[in-house]
Amino acid sequence: MPEPDDAARLRELEKRLAERRAAAEPETSHSESGHGQAQLAWRMVIELVSGLGIGFGIGYGLDALFGTEPFLMIVFIFLGLAAGIKTMMRSAEEVRQRQAAEAAQDDGGADGD
Known part of the structure; x- marks a missing residue:
């Protein structure tokens, strides 16, 4: 008779583990989401500033070379600004596609249950 008692205890343990996992998931995903958004924001700022910096450097160098000061x-x-904005837009589209793919995967996973 010890087998039914062990099986009941095992089911109870599995139930408690599942409850704890379900309770822990939202906190982890929220925390990762916040870090991901901050990382994306910094990436976009760096892309814009680097485009401006590279444009400034090329323009300044060519002005010094040809003597056409400003x-x-x-x-x-302005070309660096345009390139930075274009790169930012490409990054935003990449993130949008990734989020759409994750949402589609989540929807597919819910339908399969």
């Missing part, structure tokens, strides 16, 4: 620097700053 002209090429201004042109390349």
Whole structure:
């Protein structure tokens, strides 16, 4: 007769473990989501600033080389800004596609249960 008692205890243990796992999941995903959003924001800022910096450097170098003081620097700053914005938009689209894929995967997982 010890077998039914052991089976009941095992079922009770599995039930408690499942409850604890379910309670712990939202906290972990919320924390990771916050870090992911901050990381994405910093990535976008760095992309924009680096585009501006590279544009400034190229324009300044060409101005020094050709002797056309502010002209090429201004042109390349705007080109660097455009490149930085384009890179930011590409990053945002990448994140949007990843979130859509995760949402589709979550929906598929819910339908399969």
